Each structure stands twice: as C-alpha cells, then as structure tokens.
Amino acid sequence: xxxxxxxxxxxxxxxxxxxxxxxxxxxxxxxxxxxxxxxxxxxxxxxxxxxxxxxxxxxxxxxxxxxxxxxxxxxxxxxxxxxxxxxxxxxxxxxxxxxxxxxxxxxxxxxxxxxxxxxxxxxxxxxxxxxxxxxxxxxxxxxxxxxxxxxxxxxxxxxxxxxxxxxxxxxxxxxxxxxxxxxxxxxxxxxxxxxxxxxxxxxxxxxxxxxxxxxxxxxxxxxxxxxxxxxxxxxxxxxxxxxxxxxxxxxxxxxxxxxxxx
Amino acid sequence: xxxxxxxxxxxxxxxxxxxxxxxxxxxxxxxxxxxxxxxxxxxxxxxxxxxxxxxxxxxxxxxxxxxxxxxxxxxxxxxxxxxxxxxxxxxxxxxxxxxxxxxxxxxxxxxxxxxxxxxxxxxxxxxxxxxxxxxxxxxxxxxxxxxxxxxxxxxxxxxxxxxxxxxxxxxxxxxxxxxxxxxxxxxxxxxxxxxxxxxxxxxxxxxxxxxxxxxxxxxxxxxxxxxxxxxxxxxxxxxxxxxxxxxxxxxxxxxxxxxxxxxxxxxxxxxxxxxxxxxxxxxxxxxxxxxxxxxxxxxxxxxxxxxxxxxxxxxxxxxxxxxxxxxxxxxxxxxxxxxxxxxxxxxxxxxxxxxxxxxxxxxxxxxxxxxxxxxxxxxxxxxxxxxxxxxxxxxxxxxxxxxxxxxxxxxxxxxxxxxxxxxxxxxxxxxxxxxxxxxxxxxxxxxxxxxxxxxxxxxxxxxxxxxxxxxxxxxxxxxxxxxxxxxxxxxxxxxxxxxxxxxxxxxxxxxxxxxxxxxxxxxxxxxxxxxxxxxxxxxxxxxxxxxxxxxxxxxxxxxxxxxxxxxxxxxxxxxxxxxxxxxxxxxxxxxxxxxxxxxxxxxxxxxxxxxxxxxxxxxxxxxxxxxxxxxxxxxxxxxxxxxxxxxxxxxxxxxxxxxxxxxxxxxxxxxxxxxxxxxxxxxxxxxxxxxxxxxxxxxxxxxxx
Numbered sequence: 005x006x007x008x009x010x011x012x013x014x015x016x017x018x019x020x021x022x023x024x025x026x027x028x029x030x031x032x033x034x035x036x037x038x039x040x041x042x043x044x045x046x047x048x049x050x051x052x053x054x055x056x057x058x059x060x061x062x063x064x065x066x067x068x069x070x071x072x073x074x075x076x077x078x079x080x081x082x083x084x085x086x087x088x089x090x091x092x093x094x095x096x097x098x099x100x101x102x103x104x105x106x107x108x109x110x111x112x113x114x115x116x117x118x119x120x121x122x123x124x125x126x127x128x129x130x131x132x133x134x135x136x137x138x139x140x141x142x143x144x145x146x147x148x149x150x151x152x153x154x155x156x157x158x159x160x161x162x163x164x165x166x167x168x169x170x171x172x173x174x175x176x177x178x179x180x181x182x183x184x185x186x187x188x189x190x191x192x193x194x195x196x197x198x199x200x201x202x203x204x205x206x207x208x209x210x211x212x213x214x215x216x217x218x219x220x221x222x223x224x225x226x227x228x229x230x231x232x233x234x235x236x237x238x239x240x241x242x243x244x245x246x247x248x249x250x251x252x253x254x255x256x257x258x259x260x261x262x263x264x265x266x
Numbered sequence: 267x268x269x270x271x272x273x274x275x276x277x278x279x280x281x282x283x284x285x286x287x288x289x290x291x292x293x294x295x296x297x298x299x300x301x302x303x304x305x306x307x308x309x310x311x312x313x314x315x316x317x318x319x320x321x322x323x324x325x326x327x328x329x330x331x332x333x334x335x336x337x338x339x340x341x342x343x344x345x346x347x348x349x350x351x352x353x354x355x356x357x358x359x360x361x362x363x364x365x366x367x368x369x370x371x372x373x374x375x376x377x378x379x380x381x382x383x384x385x386x387x388x389x390x391x392x393x394x395x396x397x398x399x400x401x402x403x404x405x406x407x408x409x410x411x412x413x414x415x416x417x418x419x420x421x422x423x424x425x426x427x428x429x430x431x432x433x434x435x436x437x438x439x440x441x442x443x444x445x446x447x448x449x450x451x452x453x454x455x456x457x458x459x460x461x462x463x464x465x466x467x468x469x470x471x472x473x474x475x476x477x478x479x480x481x482x483x484x485x486x487x488x489x490x491x492x493x494x495x496x497x498x499x500x501x502x503x504x505x506x507x508x509x510x511x512x513x514x515x516x517x518x519x520x521x522x523x524x525x526x527x528x529x530x531x532x533x534x535x536x537x538x539x540x541x542x543x544x545x546x547x548x549x550x551x552x553x554x555x556x557x558x559x560x561x562x563x564x565x566x567x568x569x570x571x572x573x574x575x576x577x578x579x580x581x582x583x584x585x586x587x588x589x590x591x592x593x594x595x596x597x598x599x600x601x602x603x604x605x606x607x608x609x610x611x612x613x614x615x616x617x618x619x620x621x622x623x624x625x626x627x628x629x630x631x632x633x634x635x636x637x638x639x640x641x642x643x644x645x646x647x648x649x650x651x652x653x654x655x656x657x658x659x660x661x662x663x664x665x666x667x668x669x670x671x672x673x674x675x676x677x678x679x680x681x682x683x684x685x686x687x688x689x690x691x692x693x694x695x696x697x698x699x700x701x702x703x704x705x706x707x708x709x710x711x712x713x714x715x716x717x718x719x720x721x722x723x724x725x726x727x728x729x730x731x732x733x734x735x736x737x738x739x740x741x742x743x744x745x746x747x748x749x750x751x752x753x754x755x756x757x758x759x760x761x762x763x764x765x766x767x768x769x770x771x772x773x774x775x776x777x778x779x780x781x782x783x784x785x786x787x788x789x790x791x792x793x794x795x796x797x798x799x800x801x802x803x804x805x806x807x808x809x810x811x812x813x814x815x816x817x818x819x820x821x822x823x824x825x826x827x828x829x830x831x832x833x834x835x836x837x838x839x840x841x842x843x844x845x846x847x848x849x850x851x852x853x854x855x856x857x858x859x860x861x862x863x864x865x866x867x868x869x870x871x872x873x874x875x876x877x878x879x880x881x882x883x884x885x886x887x888x889x890x891x892x893x894x895x896x897x898x899x900x901x902x903x904x905x906x907x908x909x910x911x912x913x914x915x916x917x918x919x920x921x922x923x924x925x926x927x928x929x930x931x932x933x934x935x936x937x938x939x940x941x942x943x944x945x946x947x948x949x950x951x952x953x954x955x956x957x958x959x960x961x962x963x964x965x966x967x968x969x970x971x
Binding site for chain 2: 190195
C-alpha cells in the first residue's frame with residue numbers, strides 16, 4: 005500500500021530560553037533547536053510499520069523553508085522511500101489552509117491508499133491541517149488515532165473520546181488519518197542513519213510546480229492571521245516553603261487548612 | 267624394586283576378536299583422529315566465517331597470560347573450593363597426559379615407554395601419576411557431590427531454558443572411568459605378581475582387591491582395563507567439542523588470544539575500518555557478525571556461572587545473565603552450524619539479537635566489567651554487548667527513555683537538554699564561585715578540567731566540580747575549563763551503541779581542546795576519564811581527580827587537616843576507575859592522607875566492586891528489575907560498618923544518595939565525593955568559619971527525568 009505522510013519542522017522549546025522577537029509575532033530563534041514535530045514522528049513510524057507489514061511505499065511531504073529538509077531526511081532515515089519538499093518563499097506565513105492547499109496539490113498528483121498526518125504540531129497546535137487536507141482531497145478522515153490497522157481497502161482506527169472511552173471506527177481507503185502521540189514507539193534515528201540518507205535526492209516543488217498562485221498561500225492567502233505571540237504574565241500565589249522537612253510539612257498542612265481543603 | 271608394569275598379556279600383541287591388537291588399536295586411533303578432525307573442522311568453519319580480529323600482536327604478553335591465567339589457573343581460587351578442585355583436576359590432566367601417550371604407544375609396542383622414561387624417571391613418574399590419579403578421583407567425587415548435593419546457586423541460572431549440568435556429570439564420569447580403567451590395567455598386572463606398594467596407591471588398591479582372582483581372569487581384566495582406558499580416552503576427545511567441555515581444548519588458546527587492549531577501550535565496530543559510516547552494516551545481529559575470538563569465547567565458556575554470580579544486573583533480577591549470553595549463543599552456534607547433517611536455512615533459525623538474546627538483556631548491562639574480571643578463561647562481554655547494541659541502535663531499537671537523552675545530546679551536547687551555552691555556569695554556586703576559568707580559544711592553563719555533562723548541569727553534582735576547583739586552587743594550581751565549547755564525552759553514547767554520535771562528540775571535544783594550550787586534563791567523572799584516555803586519541807595526559815589530588819598531596823602542595831566527627835569511611839570503587847582503568851590505590855591514599863580518618867573496606871572492593879547502577883544515560887533508563895544496584899551496594903557498605911561512603915564518580919554519588927533515601931538510611935549514612943571530602947579537609951575549610959556544616963546537607967537530589 006502506498007502511504008503519504010506529512011511532516012513539519014518545529015522548534016524544540018523544552019529547556020529553551022524563550023524570547024519573543026521584536027515583531028511580537030515570532031520567537032527569537034538564534035538559540036533555538038529544531039526537530040521533527042513529535043506527532044509527526046508517530047505518523048512516520050505508523051506509515052513505515054504499515055509498509056513493513058503490507059509492502060508498498062512511503063512518501064514524506066513537508067511545507068517549509070530550506071532548513072525543513074532535515075525533517076524529510078529524518079523520515080527517510082526512519083524508512084520512508086521518497087521525500088518531497090514543498091519550498092517556496094511564498095509559503096512563508098501560511099495558515100493551515102495554505103499548508104493544506106499546498107499539500108493537496110502535491111499529494112493529489114498521485115494515488116495513495118492512505119495519508120497520515122500528526123494530529124497537531126507543537127508550535128501551532130491548531131490541528132487543522134489534516135482535516136482541511138481531507139476536505140480538499142475529498143477523502144474521509146479520522147482524527148487523533150491511537151491505533152490503526154489496515155485490512156484490504158478498509159482501515160480500523162481507534163481513537164480516544166472523553167471519559168477514557170475508546171471508539172473504534174472503520175474507514176474506507178483512501179483516507180486521511182491524523183495520528184495521536186503514543187500510537188507506537190517511534191524508532192531511534194542514529195547519526196549513521198541520517199548520514200546514510202544524506203545523499204538521497206529530495207524533489208523540491210515550488211508554487212508554480214503545484215499550480216498554485218502565490219496569492220493563495222503564505223501571508224497573502226492566510227485566512228487566520230497571527231495577532232500576537234506572548235508569554236503569559238507571571239501569576240502570583242506560588243510560595244516556596246522553607247525550613248526543615250517537619251517545618252515545611254506543618255506549614256503545608258496549615259496552608260491547605262486555610263484554603264478549606266482539610 | 268621391580269615395577270610390575272608388564273601384564274601377562276601385551277595389548278599390542280594379543281589379538282582381540284581374532285584381530286591383532288596393534289591393528290585394532292591402529293583402527294581406533296585412525297577413527298578417532300578422523301572424527302576429531304572432522305568435528306573440529308565443523309567447529310572452525312563458523313570461526314572462519316566470522317569478522318576479523320587481530321590477536322597475533324604482543325606475543326610475549328600473550329605467553330605470560332597463558333602461563334599465569336591458563337597454566338597457572340590464576341583466577342580459579344577466587345572461588346576457593348571449586349577453584350581448588352579445578353586446579354587439582356587440571357593439574358592432574360597435565361600430569362596424566364604423558365601416561366595417556368604411553369598407553370597409546372602400548373597399543374602398538376609391547377612395554378612401550380616414552381623417550382627417557384624407560385628408567386628411574388619412568389618409575390618415578392608412575393608413582394607421581396598414580397598419586398595424581400587418586401587426587402583426581404577424589405576431586406571428581408567432590409565435584410560430583412557439589413553438583414548433585416550441595417548444588418551451589420550459581421550452577422543453576424534462573425534464566426536457563428535447558429541445563430547443561432548433565433554434561434558436567436558425564437565428563438566427571440568419563441574422567442573417573444579413565445582413572446579406574448588404568449588402575450585395573452596396572453593393578454591386575456601387580457596382582458599377578460602378588461605385589462602392592464605405597465608408591466602406587468591406586469594400582470595397589472586394585473591389586474589388593476583382585477588378589478583372589480585367577481591368573482586367567484587377571485589377564486583378561488588387565489586387557490579389559492587397557493582397552494577401556496584407550497577407548498574412553500578417544501571417546502572423551504571427540505565428546506569435548508560437542509559439549510560444554512570444549513573448554514578443555516579451547517581455553518588455553520582463548521587465554522592466549524585474550525584482549526590485551528586496555529580494558530576500558532571498546533572495540534571498533536569492525537577491526538581495520540576507521541569510520542563507522544564506511545561500513546555496510548554496523549554491529550552484531552547474527553553469530554557470523556561476531557569476531558572469531560568472540561565466537562571462540564562461546565566455545566570456551568565452561569558454564570561455571572561466576573560471571574553471573576558477580577553481575578550486578580543478574581543479582582538485582584534484571585533479564586540479563588552474562589553466562590546465558592555465552593551459553594545461548596553456543597547452543598545456537600551448535601544448532602546453526604551442526605556437526606552432523608546440513609546447516610539449516612538461515613531463515614529457519616531464530617534471530618540471534620532479538621530472539622535468542624533479547625533487547626532487554628542487552629540494555630540491562632551497565633558495562634561494569636565484573637563478569638570479565640572474574641572469568642577464569644578470559645571471556646569478553648562488554649565488547650560483545652556493545653556490538654549487539656550497535657545493531658539495535660542502527661535498527662532503531664532503543665528504549666524511549668534513552669532515545670530522548672541521546673537526541674538531547676545530539677542537539678544540545680548534553681543528555682539533560684540544557685542549553686549548551688550554559689555549560690560553564692556551574693562555576694558560580696550559591697556558596698561561592700569556584701576558582702576555575704573559562705578558557706577561550708587560544709587561552710592557556712596548566713590544567714583543563716573536563717566536567718562532562720553531569721557535573722556541568724546537575725545541581726547536586728556541580729558541587730563536585732566546585733569542590734575540585736577549591737582543592738586545586740588551594741594547591742596553587744592553575745585550572746581552566748572549556749565551558750560552552752565542551753560537549754558530552756560520548757562515553758555512554760558509544761557504549762549504548764551510538765557510534766556515529768560518539769564520533770561527532772569526540773571530534774567537537776578534540777577540536778575544543780586543540781584550540782587551547784592546556785597541560786593536563788583532569789576530570790571528576792571516571793566515564794569521561796575512560797573516554798578521554800582510551801576512546802579519544804589525545805596527546806595530553808588525562809588524570810582522574812583522585813590521581814591529581816594524590817599527586818598534589820605527595821608533592822606536598824596540599825596540606826590536609828582532620829575532619830570533624832567520629833565516623834567510619836569506606837571507599838566505593840567506581841567501575842570505570844577500578845576495573846576498567848586499574849586505579850585502586852590513589853583514592854585510598856588520598857583518604858589515608860586525611861589525619862585521623864578511619865577507613866574500612868567492603869568485602870566487594872577494588873576489582874570486586876559492585877556497580878552503583880550505571881552512569882550517564884543509565885540514569886535515564888530504568889529497566890525491569892527486582893532491586894536497585896545502588897540499594898544493594900549501600901547495604902554492603904553498612905555491613906562493612908561504614909557511615910560514610912566515599913566515591914569518586916558523580917553517578918555513583920547520585921545513585922547512592924537515592925539509595926540512602928529509598929532505603930530509609932537518611933541521617934544514618936552518607937555519601938560524598940572524594941573531591942568534596944578533601945575540600946572539607948583543607949585548612950581553610952576548618953571549623954571556626956561557617957562552611958563547616960557542609961557534609962550531607964545537600965538537598966538537591968539527583969537527576970529527574
């Protein structure tokens with residue numbers, strides 16, 4: 005079965021010193037490290053596992069600048085067979101609608117049995133792209149899959165719903181499925197693994213190649229516009245207890261009593 | 267005194283079943299030699315298909331090892347009873363070798379004797395041989411008693427799917443049969459002459475037992491004893507390479523070819539290949555991927571269980587038992603490369619790494635090297651486990667906990683995921699600033715302190731770094747550090763099997779060092795010490811802080827005062843300081859240089875030390891186990907009567923501080939790094955000023971994931 009998997013390069017913000025750039029819309033990125041979006045890591049792993057089980061081919065797609073190539077390399081190292089980089093200055097500032105359009109043009113060119121996306125990206129957390137892509141491709145979609153199995157031309161997808169319930173649905177292929185983290189254990193990508201795919205050709209497509217007008221994507225085509233990026237104001241109410249363990253425990257109990265919890 | 271070694275019936279000239287004795291004996295030898303050569307060729311075929319491993323260097327040292335560990339049985343007495351029994355049987359075998367050759371000769375030539383053994387020497391040898399046979403028989407009986415009745419725990423591995431204990435009994439039986447057959451052969455001849463002598467106790471015993479028999483019976487018994495001896499001898503030789511007792515043949519060569527490279531140096535992925543990226547495949551996933559020497563190790567394993575007996579992973583109930591790595595691999599080698607019949611198709615065999623040996627077994631190893639240190643036949647484990655992990659890493663099969671830490675090392679140069687630019691911030695502590703400079707490219711310093719990630723970033727462990735700074739500056743030494751230009755040493759990355767990442771890290775650190783003019787490198791982390799010393803090719807001397815401090819004390823630069831409190835100290839040997847680098851005395855010298863300090867030794871000290879649970883990436887990984895290694899070790903320290911455990915490794919410190927908390931020994935026991943202890947013994951740290959509180963007030967705890 006042939007699978008398309010969509011990936012994104014995102015900043016790794018754990019332990020990072022986050023500073024908002026002077027434009028108030030982006031992060032000061034001189035010290036930031038970038039990585040494959042965590043959810044996409046699970047999506048690539050799911051795609052590669054399906055390929056290992058059923059045969060076929062995995063093609064990875066990303067929309068992003070030159071640096072975004074590194075997440076495609078990572079997907080290749082994990083076992084994707086081909087990678088396609090949608091790279092055009094016009095994509096800068098795209099909202100999920102713009103991204104979904106670019107992906108739809110690239111993916112729609114070919115025949116896939118399944119299109120996998122990470123459920124959300126850690127930097128945008130809108131979770132729109134997968135759904136919009138499905139709509140643009142006119143394909144059925146299941147979101148937030150926590151288990152996925154393919155039987156012939158159908159897929160059985162499990163996803164979590166409120167109350168800790170699990171829902172299992174059947175969906176006709178081709179379909180778009182967005183993957184929740186934890187669906188599998190993504191394989192480790194070694195330095196050697198990355199080096200082995202360093203020489204693989206990655207097809208680069210610009211707006212023209214996709215038949216897109218630069219006004220449809222990027223800042224120009226965005227329907228959702230970022231107004232401000234801000235760190236939440238530091239809240240009050242935190243108190244660090246001091247003293248010996250006994251003293252700290254006594255104070256803690258007092259505080260809980262004061263709040264009426266005991 | 268005439269020695270009645272001549273039986274009335276000479277085996278060489280007495281026909282058996284109508285066939286001349288010598289002819290029949292010739293046939294027996296031909297069949298044996300042909301069978302043995304055939305079997306050994308089958309066994310050798312696997313070694314020939316294996317990866318290269320140059321082991322023909324340093325012949326002098328190899329002969330010395332052969333004499334000491336091989337013929338000298340140097341490592342046997344560590345297990346006193348079993349060791350002495352083995353020494354008796356092994357020594358006896360050497361003595362009886364000549365007797366066996368003589369009896370093979372007697373099959374062809376009546377009254378055969380080896381050159382020079384036809385006179386007094388031969389007579390003397392017969393006496394020695396007969397006494398030796400008694401010793402061997404008693405040893406075999408005791409060994410069988412141990413195996414059947416005493417049943418030491420180490421003989422029965424809890425992970426063993428099948429037992430090879432029966433093979434042990436078969437061999438003991440065959441050895442005893444050899445002794446008895448020879449005694450019947452000789453004793454019946456003596457009985458014909460009615461002769462007994464204390465000089466030949468075993469033969470005389472049988473002579474006495476048989477004295478009532480008729481001469482015809484004695485003649486037949488003598489002939490029977492001879493043939494039984496030689497047939498058993500031939501069968502025994504052919505049985506060895508089929509059973510776990512192949513070691514009788516392979517252990518001396520295995521010792522000769524032992525690893526002479528420094529213990530702490532991990533073998534390259536493939537000998538003769540410089541960079542791991544030049545390899546088509548990295549690591550070991552099949553038997554044939556091992557080096558020939560590692561396969562010879564499997565053949566040589568005697569299944570004695572000493573390795574697992576000392577293995578901290580086995581002791582704490584993890585899936586790992588080093589002995590089973592050897593035993594299972596040998597079982598697989600015997601099945602996949604059989605003596606009889608065709609080799610089974612490769613896809614009909616289980617995967618060596620993954621099925622025969624599970625991923626979890628491999629991840630449970632902390633590479634402490636206790637198993638290698640104890641093995642009487644110098645079997646290597648660390649290199650094999652690292653080789654198999656290299657395959658797992660390449661195949662993407664790394665526990666999620668370690669994946670995170672590895673990718674943080676890759677991105678930010680440390681497993682904590684802290685920003686690399688903050689690597690020098692440890693210098694500034696709450697209690698003051700350490701007298702250590704950040705060296706910029708081009709700067710000079712007599713000492714370069716390589717902190718490695720843990721001491722650079724873990725708040726508790728940063729105290730070790732500052733303590734060393736204080737000690738060195740008290741001795742008037744000029745110390746610098748690489749700051750943000752240092753990255754993780756890659757020691758654990760390499761031992762996890764991530765060779766590519768290790769190579770990148772080594773290059774970055776080597777570059778940072780090359781840009782600065784530093785004299786010697788010192789580190790408080792034995793893992794970094796081992797990496798810099800053996801994995802990096804540095805021209806500068808690398809010292810562990812215990813060595814540096816000992817040197818400063820001996821040269822009179824450091825003046826230590828007594829330490830407050832009436833407490834008992836013990837030193838815990840970190841694996842990568844002790845077993846991997848033979849640094850045992852320096853830290854003890856430092857402790858003994860502190861006036862009035864009372865020091866005791868744990869039973870498992872020096873090379874017998876017990877791993878704390880593993881360092882660096884192992885702090886992030888917690889596999890399945892029943893106990894924690896650190897908790898077991900703290901128990902050992904308490905048993906030795908120690909209140910304070912002194913160690914010289916940041917990871918030991920973290921693991922022991924955790925163990926003290928989790929076992930409810932807080933307030934009763936303490937752990938401290940050597941540098942911290944020495945800092946407290948400095949004249950400027952003495953009471954009257956406020957720094958005296960110190961010891962044990964560290965509340966910050968260890969690593970959190």
